[in-house]
Amino acid sequence: MVCEMLLKSVFLEDLVLELRSVSYDSSRFLADILSSVVGKTPHHIKDTKQFLDIVSDLNIAPDELIVSYNVTALLTSVPVDNAIEAIRVRLEEDTSWTTRTYLNAEQVLRLLKFCRNTTYFVFRGQFFKQNHGAAMGGPVSPPTCNLFIEQCKGLALESAPHPPRVWLRYVDDTFVVIKREHFSEFTEHINSQCKVIT
Structure with a gap:
C-alpha cells in the first residue's frame, strides 16, 4: 500500500511537470500527426474485438505453438534516434x-527531435533530463x-528463414503461431534484428 501510494505520488508529480513542460503541446500535436500513419501493416491489431474476430476460427496444428512476445520496458528501451529514422x-x-x-x-522531424531533447522530470524534488528512450x-x-x-519487427519478419504462420501485433505485444521446430530459431532471429529491444 505504501509502495503504491509512493508510485502514485511520483507519477502524479511527473505528470504535472510533463503537462507544464515546454514541449507538451508540441508532443500532443505530433501525436495527432503520427497516429494517422500507425498501424498500416497487415499484422496490426487495433483492439481486442479485432483480435478475437481473427483468432476465433484459428486452428492450431499439432506441430505448432502459440507464442506471445513482448518488448521489455518499451518506452525506455526504444532508441529514439532510430525511431525518428523509422x-x-x-x-x-x-x-x-x-x-x-x-x-x-x-519540419515534423525537427519538432520531434525538439520534443525528444526536452524530456525533463522531477524525482524527490530534483530535476532530471531523460537521455535514453521515449x-x-x-x-x-x-x-x-x-x-x-x-519497422523493426517488419524487417525481422521479412528476413526470417522460417516466419510464423500467424503474426498479430498490438504495439509491443505479439501473438504468434509457429511450427515447434522453428520456434527457437525464430526467437533468436527477431531478437538479433533489433538488439536494443527484446
Missing part, C-alpha cells in the same frame, strides 16, 4: 498525415515507439 521512412511512404498539418516531413507520459511517445516496432 518515422522519416513512414512519412515518406504514407502521405496521409499531410492533411493534418501544413508542416513538411523535415518519455513516459509524453503524448508522442506511443506512436513513436509503435512506428519503430512496426
